[in-house]
Amino acid sequence: MTSPIPMIPLSLSRPTIWTVRRSMSQTASVTTNGTAKSRDLSTSADDLYQLGQRHVTNGLGRLTEGIMVKGQGSYVEYEGGRKLLDFTSGIGVTSLGHCHPKVSQAAAEQCLTLVHAQCSIAFHKPYLQLVERLLPVVPHPSLDSFFFWNSGSEAVEAAIKLARVATGRQHIICMQGGYHGRTYGAMAVTKSKTIYSEGVFPIMPGVFSIPYPYWHQHGLPPATPTSTLVSQSLYQLELLLTQQTAPRDTAAIIIEPLLGEGGYVPAPPEFLKGLRDVCDKHGILLIIDEVQSGFARTGKYFMIEYSGVRPDILVIAKGLANGFPLSGVVSRKELTDKLKPGTMGGTYAGNAVSCAAAVAVADVFQEENILGNVQARSVELFDALNALRKDSAVSPYILDVRGTGLMVAVEFTSPNGPGAQFDPVSDSNSPKSLASRIVKKCIENGLLILTTSAYEVIRFIPALNITQEDLKKGADIFAESVRSVVKEG
Numbered sequence: 001m002t003s004p005i006p007m008i009p010l011s012l013s014r015p016t017i018w019t020v021r022r023s024m025s026q027t028a029s030v031t032t033n034g035t036a037k038s039r040d041l042s043t044s045a046d047d048l049y050q051l052g053q054r055h056v057t058n059g060l061g062r063l064t065e066g067i068m069v070k071g072q073g074s075y076v077e078y079e080g081g082r083k084l085l086d087f088t089s090g091i092g093v094t095s096l097g098h099c100h101p102k103v104s105q106a107a108a109e110q111c112l113t114l115v116h117a118q119c120s121i122a123f124h125k126p127y128l129q130l131v132e133r134l135l136p137v138v139p140h141p142s143l144d145s146f147f148f149w150n151s152g153s154e155a156v157e158a159a160i161k162l163a164r165v166a167t168g169r170q171h172i173i174c175m176q177g178g179y180h181g182r183t184y185g186a187m188a189v190t191k192s193k194t195i196y197s198e199g200v201f202p203i204m205p206g207v208f209s210i211p212y213p214y215w216h217q218h219g220l221p222p223a224t225p226t227s228t229l230v231s232q233s234l235y236q237l238e239l240l241l242t243q244q245t246a247p248r249d250t251a252a253i254i255i256e257p258l259l260g261e262g263g264y265v266p267a268p269p270e271f272l273k274g275l276r277d278v279c280d281k282h283g284i285l286l287i288i289d290e291v292q293s294g295f296a297r298t299g300k301y302f303m304i305e306y307s308g309v310r311p312d313i314l315v316i317a318k319g320l321a322n323g324f325p326l327s328g329v330v331s332r333k334e335l336t337d338k339l340k341p342g343t344m345g346g347t348y349a350g351n352a353v354s355c356a357a358a359v360a361v362a363d364v365f366q367e368e369n370i371l372g373n374v375q376a377r378s379v380e381l382f383d384a385l386n387a388l389r390k391d392s393a394v395s396p397y398i399l400d401v402r403g404t405g406l407m408v409a410v411e412f413t414s415p416n417g418p419g420a421q422f423d424p425v426s427d428s429n430s431p432k433s434l435a436s437r438i439v440k441k442c443i444e445n446g447l448l449i450l451t452t453s454a455y456e457v458i459r460f461i462p463a464l465n466i467t468q469e470d471l472k473k474g475a476d477i478f479a480e481s482v483r484s485v486v487k488e489g
Contacts, residue, residue, distance in 0.1 A: 045079040063088075063450065064443060071098025074463045074470045076448065084448045087462045087474050091450070092260075092292045092407075095319035096364055097463040103322045103360045110356035119148075119349045120342070126355035133362035138330055139288075139302045140310045145336040148328045148350030152291035152317035153181025155327035156254070158344060159313045160185050163252035163285045165343070166335040171245040173237070173253045173284075175212040177262025177453070180254065180289055189254055192261035193454055208245050210236040212255075214265045216455060221424050222400055230271045237278060247282035252313070254287040257303040263453035264402060264409030269307035276309045285312040285335075291327070292407070295319035296365060296464050299375045299405035306404070319464075322361050326354035370464050377471050378405045381460060384475035385410055391479075394486050397434060399425055406464060412438075412456040431489050441481035447474050 043051075045067055052067075070077040074097055077083045089095055096103060110126060117124035131146050149155050164170055174180070174189035181190060187197045188204035197203055211217035213229035220229070241247055253275055259265040279286045288311035293303040297319060304311060312335065317327035325348075364370065385401045385408070388394060400411040413430035420426040431437075435456040442449045452459045458478075462471065 049079075063439075064448070073097040073099075074466050084443065084446055085470060085474050085477070087447060087449045087460055089461045089463055090323060092297060092318045092461045094323045095295060095297065095464045096322045096361060096370070097465055098323070100322055100360075100364065100465075102364050103357050106360035107324060107353050107357040110353045114352050116348070117352050118347065120345050124350075124352045124355070126352050126359055127350050129359045130355045130362070133359055134328075134330070137301045137362075138314065139304050142310065142332050143314055143330045145331050145333040146328060147336070147344050148326060148355065149346055150325045150327060150348050150351070150354075151181070152289075152315070152327050153183040153186040154346070155291070155315045155317055155329050156180045156186040156189070156289065157183055158329045159254070159287050159289075159315050159331075160189070160252070161343070162313060162329065162331060162335065162339065163287060166338050167251045167283065167285060169249055169251035170206045171250045172207050173240065173245065173250060174207060174209050175255050175259070175262075176209050176217050177212045177214060177259055177265070178209075178254070178256055178289075179259075179261030180256075180291075190261075206245075208240055210240055212259055212262065212265065213268055213271045214259065214263065216263070216423070216425075219419070219422055219424065226268045227270070230268050230274065233271060234274045234278075237275075241278075241282070247284065250282065250284050252285040252287050253279060254289060256289045256291075256293065257307070258293040258298060258404060258407055260292040261452055263411065263455055263457045264407060264459050266303070266402065266404050267307075269309070272304070272307040272309045279312070287311070287313045287315065289315045291315055291317040293404075295361070296370050296374055297405055297407045297461075299371065299378055301371075303404065320361065321354050321358040324351075324354040324357040326351065326358055368465060373466075374405050374464050377462075377466055377468065378408070380468065380471055381406065381408055381475060384472070384479070388479045388482060391483070394482055397427075397430060397486055403460070406460065406462055406466075408460040409452065409457050410460075412458075414456045417456065418454050431486065434485060437485045437488075438478075438481050441485050442477055445477045445481055447477040447481070449474075449478065 049067055067079040068076055069079050074086055075083055076086045076098065114124060127148065147158060149158060160172060172189055174191060176191050179190050179192040180186045182196050185204045188207045190196050191209050211233050213233040215222050215224050215229060218229060218232050255267065255275065257267050257272060276286060288304050290302050290304065294316050295301060300306060312331065314330040316330065320326050320328065389398045389401055397413045398410060399413055403409050412434040413427040415428045415430045415432060417423060417426060435451045435458050438458060439449055439451055450459055451457060462474065
């Protein structure tokens with residue numbers, strides 16, 4: 001294993017010059033104000049893990065123990081050799097699998113040419129090539145102005161900023177269950193769990209929310225007709241605009257067309273069209289957050305394409321660069337021309353290496369028929385999950401199988417979910433914590449998978465180029481794990 005660089009203090013009492021040398025004996029000589037010290041660099045994996053336990057912030061949660069050291073395709077490997085089939089894709093990031101050779105090669109070559117060309121100083125070639133690749137695939141031809149940043153949260157912040165500047169209004173409407181990030185502005189429009197903003201109020205003001213058209217949000221049964229959910233949510237929007245934020249004060253509505261952290265719930269096209277109508281009527285901008293659902297995850301380049309609805313602002317990230325940090329805001333030039341130069345920016349915004357990787361991702365999508373693979377594997381995944389749902393041993397505990405493409409979820413029953421006393425699907429006879437227990441069992445059986453939402457939901461986010469064999473393997477492990485946990489009670 002590659003030896004780590006010695007830990008360097010974050011602050012010192014006076015200026016310090018550090019020099020580090022590594023010898024064949026795996027030691028480092030560190031000179032601090034003329035004082036030489038030696039440190040053994042042959043730290044064991046166990047020691048490194050313990051170091052992480054002591055010194056990495058408690059604010060980070062981790063699904064697994066140990067140190068992940070390698071990823072290849074749909075598999076990850078941990079120190080010690082344990083190999084897992086990965087149905088998380090780094091939470092939807094490594095959409096072409098870990099270390100896709102064309103993407104990694106493009107990034108490596110860019111590292112030898114130009115690593116950093118700060119966006120406020122000059123254009124760089126990969127940035128412009130990425131714009132060239134994206135123009136033909138954005139969900140509406142009016143989306144012709146691009147700004148690249150580092151993370152989804154930052155892109156959401158930029159989208160909110162653009163909406164406020166372009167409209168001269170302040171208020172933002174978001175969705176109950178929506179997730180848009182953990183920075184201050186993004187955190188304010190995140191309504192999936194209180195943990196993301198707990199203890200840090202006041203956060204960004206001027207934010208209002210309505211129920212997403214999801215049966216839980218309205219306290220209705222899973223079999224409730226879509227038309228009822230849509231009409232109830234649009235009714236709440238009209239009430240909001242009448243009672244809490246006047247249209248003349250409302251800059252934007254932000255929505256994930258396929259709810260992510262909120263439970264992998266697709267927005268009905270009728271609801272998205274209803275939002276578009278309200279926005280057009282009142283001069284409100286529609287922000288479509290495709291951070292997780294974009295870039296072929298749902299079987300189209302963008303989930304919003306299924307509805308035909310035009311975004312005013314599109315937020316992108318995750319699968320854009322297959323693991324390299326990159327996000328973006330795409331809008332109409334007539335809107336972004338209202339921004340003064342210098343309004344947007346950031347030290348690493350649109351990094352050259354990340355953009356080069358994203359250009360390669362765009363090319364691979366075309367060359368390897370990624371959309372076709374997503375559509376084929378999606379049918380197989382839904383078939384497997386619906387077959388499991390029909391199994392009499394587990395069917396009483398599965399409430400829903402939903403999603404689009406390879407962004408799929410299974411929701412289980414719970415005896416004590418949020419508002420259990422009012423929730424029509426709350427089941428006092430259900431085993432507790434089914435989702436987290438099934439995830440743990442899946443990991444024991446060789447499958448890396450995640451929960452999501454405040455409810456008992458497990459999400460499937462495999463690589464978009466996953467093989468038929470690996471998809472079946474993962475679905476079989478999941479089914480076996482579900483049966484095992486249900487049997488335990």
